[in-house]
Amino acid sequence: MAARGPLGVAVVGCGTISHEYLRNLTSFPDLEVLFCADLDLERARSQAATYGVAAAGSVSQALEHPGVELVVNLTVPGAHAEVAFAAVGAGKHVWNEKPLTTDLEAGRALLEAARRAGVRVGCAPDTVLGAGLQTARRLIQAGAIGTPQTALALMQGPGPESWHPSPEFLFQPGAGPLFDMGPYYFSTLATLFGPASRVAAVGRQAAGTRVIGSGPKAGTKFAVEVPTHIGTLVEYEGGGAASVLLSFDSPLRRHGMVEITGTEATMAVPDPNRFTGEIRIHRLGSDDGWETVPAAGASSGRGLGVLDMVRALRADAPHRASGELALHILEMMMAVEKSAGGAAFEPVSSGFVVPPPLPEEWDPHARTV
Numbered sequence: 001m002a003a004r005g006p007l008g009v010a011v012v013g014c015g016t017i018s019h020e021y022l023r024n025l026t027s028f029p030d031l032e033v034l035f036c037a038d039l040d041l042e043r044a045r046s047q048a049a050t051y052g053v054a055a056a057g058s059v060s061q062a063l064e065h066p067g068v069e070l071v072v073n074l075t076v077p078g079a080h081a082e083v084a085f086a087a088v089g090a091g092k093h094v095w096n097e098k099p100l101t102t103d104l105e106a107g108r109a110l111l112e113a114a115r116r117a118g119v120r121v122g123c124a125p126d127t128v129l130g131a132g133l134q135t136a137r138r139l140i141q142a143g144a145i146g147t148p149q150t151a152l153a154l155m156q157g158p159g160p161e162s163w164h165p166s167p168e169f170l171f172q173p174g175a176g177p178l179f180d181m182g183p184y185y186f187s188t189l190a191t192l193f194g195p196a197s198r199v200a201a202v203g204r205q206a207a208g209t210r211v212i213g214s215g216p217k218a219g220t221k222f223a224v225e226v227p228t229h230i231g232t233l234v235e236y237e238g239g240g241a242a243s244v245l246l247s248f249d250s251p252l253r254r255h256g257m258v259e260i261t262g263t264e265a266t267m268a269v270p271d272p273n274r275f276t277g278e279i280r281i282h283r284l285g286s287d288d289g290w291e292t293v294p295a296a297g298a299s300s301g302r303g304l305g306v307l308d309m310v311r312a313l314r315a316d317a318p319h320r321a322s323g324e325l326a327l328h329i330l331e332m333m334m335a336v337e338k339s340a341g342g343a344a345f346e347p348v349s350s351g352f353v354v355p356p357p358l359p360e361e362w363d364p365h366a367r368t369v
């Protein structure tokens with residue numbers, strides 16, 4: 001029998017993205033943020049004060065807090081595994097920012113440790129639960145494009161070092177366009193086509209160093225350790241095929257293009273890094289160009305996946321942005337990286353259950369537990 005009442009949460013990692021999470025998490029009545037933690041204690045205290053969280057301190061203090069049932073891990077990718085293992089070891093459920101971990105063995109071991117401890121793992125991206133992509137899924141499920149066959153996805157731009165004040169980690173293993181932006185695109189396609197069966201890719205790097213463009217470290221040069229342009233082909237177990245290009249090497253900024261082509265129409269779904277946006281449909285034989293459909297449903301922003309996990313825990317039901325889905329996406333991305341490094345085609349063997357779409361009336365601000 002699941003416990004009742006709002007579920008206690010600790011946020012670990014109080015950097016850039018913690019603002020959006022804390023703003024949203026503190027507005028959901030089904031959970032209560034009890035603790036903010038960071039290696040930088042001042043940062044943890046400051047975020048707690050800004051968002052009205054009662055306590056702040058170290059990661060071990062967060063894990064000792066008796067009211068905390070779930071840890072929201074917003075650390076940099078290189079620390080995702082360490083913090084998640086500590087949370088699971090303390091008997092807490094854990095939500096990781098993406099990618100799940102930076103190596104596959106750690107990802108597999110984390111899911112196994114959680115299974116043994118009887119706790120759950122959830123993982124970003126939760127943009128797939130936003131109104132835009134959920135409306136697209138509902139339309140596709142209702143037959144709006146016939147049978148989905150193929151997908152074309154594109155994310156290109158000059159890279160995040162212009163705006164992020166500490167962008168070094170975005171060019172280290174565990175990030176780059178593949179691991180930083182890939183989870184949005186590959187998770188969106190996975191929820192439409194199911195598990196991938198094989199991938200092939202080419203990758204390259206335009207420059208070995210980059211320069212920080214904003215904040216106190218502006219003007220500082222840093223090393224680029226990963227490919228900054230990746231072109232990928234994906235074949236899905238169910239027969240779908242996708243071409244996905246992810247690049248930080250392009251002066252031309254074109255983010256968020258995902259087109260799903262079915263037997264009767266092509267659908268342009270909203271940007272997979274956003275929670276809303278309109279859906280456009282171009283029907284076979286139509287001379288009228290694109291028809292637009294507005295997104296319907298909840299669009300609260302980052303934290304929706306945590307809320308879905310909280311509600312699922314209280315209802316003893318599966319949560320949607322699951323550790324299994326994130327592990328599959330990690331395995332795919334590792335296979336893409338290996339293929340781009342010179343290998344030919346790489347098999348992908350893991351499976352996961354495609355979560356059901358959220359109902360249109362799903363309300364993040366309703367008290368349901």
Ligand SMILES: NC(=O)c1ccc[n+]([C@@H]2O[C@H](COP(=O)([O-])OP(=O)(O)OC[C@H]3O[C@@H](n4cnc5c(N)ncnc54)[C@H](O)[C@@H]3O)[C@@H](O)[C@H]2O)c1
Nearest residue numbers: 013014015016017018038039040074075076077079097098
């Ligand atoms: N910045 C964005 O726009 C954005 C968007 C979506 C997802 N994300 C993801 O969110 C995560 C964090 O990104 P960010 O941009 O907020 O990074 P950031 O560098 O701004 O913040 C990370 C924070 O984690 C803390 N930290 C690092 N290791 C720690 C550890 N072992 N224990 C406790 N705290 C630790 C750091 O001190 C820092 O305060 C990454 O996984 C990233 O992929 C970021």
